[in-house]
Amino acid sequence: MSLLANIAGFSIFGLAARLGQLGIQKRPLLSNPTGHLVSMGVFGFAGYWAYQWDVRAAELIAEKRSQIQEHRRKQIEAAENSGVEALAGEH
Template structure:
């Protein structure tokens, strides 16, 4: 997923959460648009953080896979030397 779609998706979820909150309280949904904006900003930032975390995790996983592959190759080479 791209960064923009992640931020927009989380922001829309924040807006839906705000509407759900006001619906439970049986208040007017369009009474205070500032609260909607704050909710969207907070959830949008959470989406940005989730995207950055996902990118960093992908890099760490790739590094770990490369290390594991290198160790496997070393073990195979050592086993071949012992057999020969």
Template sequence: MALLSSVVGFSLFGLAARVGQLGIQKRNLFDNPGGHVIAMGVFGFAGYWAHRWDERAAVLIAEKRAQIAERRAGAAS
């Protein structure tokens, strides 16, 4: 579920960025819906990448904590 929320959250942020961009340019928001889809896709991919990066970081931290615990146990005995 966290993957879905990351992708959807980043996609909605991409949509908001696109709407904000068109608002600054004072262009019609509904002129080119393909641009909205592209922005949502790019930001959704960034959300997918961020989720995978977070999972990998959690694994690396767990491995490092196990190594530290192992060293402490070896030093204590």
């Protein structure tokens, strides 16, 4: 998901939350547009943060996968070397 789509989606959710809040309070929905903008901005920032967190988590997962693959490769090499040494020692 792109950064813009993430921010826009969270902003729209923030607007919906604000409209729901005003609906519960039975206040006019368009009485204070500044409140709508603040709500959209706060939720948009949360969307930006969520996107950055997702990117960082993907980087950490890729890094950990490469570490695990390297560790497995070393274990396989060590097992193969010890097997060759055991066969050489039998003769």
